[in-house]
Amino acid sequence: MKKVPIRMCTGCKERKEKKALIRIVKTTQGNIEIDPTGKKSGRGAYVCPRIECIESLKRKDLSLAFKVNIEEEEFFTLKELLFAYLENSSKGGSR
Ligand SMILES: [Zn+2]
Numbered sequence: 151m152k153k154v155p156i157r158m159c160t161g162c163k164e165r166k167e168k169k170a171l172i173r174i175v176k177t178t179q180g181n182i183e184i185d186p187t188g189k190k191s192g193r194g195a196y197v198c199p200r201i202e203c204i205e206s207l208k209r210k211d212l213s214l215a216f217k218v219n220i221e222e223e224e225f226f227t228l229k230e231l232l233f234a235y236l237e238n239s240s241k242g243g244s245r
Contacts (some may be wrong), residue, residue, distance in 0.1 A: 152171075154168075154213070155167070155169075156168065157171055157196040158196065158201075159171060159196055159197050159198045160174075160195045160197050160203075160207055160208075160211050160212060160215055161197050161198060161200075161202070161203030161204060161206040161207050162198060162202070162203050162206065164198070165241060166196075166198065167180050168188070168196070168201075169188075169200070170198070171196040171197060171198055172184060172190055172196065172197050172198070172232065172235065173185040173186075173188045173190075173194050173195075173196055174188075174194065174195045174196070174197065174212070174228065174232075175190045175191075175192045175193070175195075176192050176193050176194075176216040176218065177190060177191070177192045177196045178191060178192055179182050180183075180218075182216075182220070182224055182227070182228050183230050184232065184235050190201040193215070193216050193217060194215075195211075195212055195215035195216065195231065198237075199236055199239065201233070201236065204229060204232045204233060204236065207221065207229065207232075209225045211224065212228075
């Protein structure tokens with residue numbers, strides 16, 4: 151049987167299949183980005199593609215996941231990115 155990679159959502163703390171989650175990556179340049187391909191290098195965190203989970207993300211938890219302190223502003227920008235990403239994908243606009 152093939153092993154399915156499981157990751158934990160940083161919002162609801164549920165464990166889910168990696169491909170069912172959105173990957174957030176802290177790139178080697180130090181930018182926090184959404185990584186839809188899951189292939190960017192850097193430390194990653196995961197969140198379900200749900201508004202509730204994005205809302206319940208905590209700066210502290212993400213700081214722990216990335217092992218760096220995330221600034222308030224950076225955190226805010228990330229949430230905006232996630233909401234925009236969610237909105238795009240719910241329109242069915244897959245690239
Ligand atoms: Zn979740």
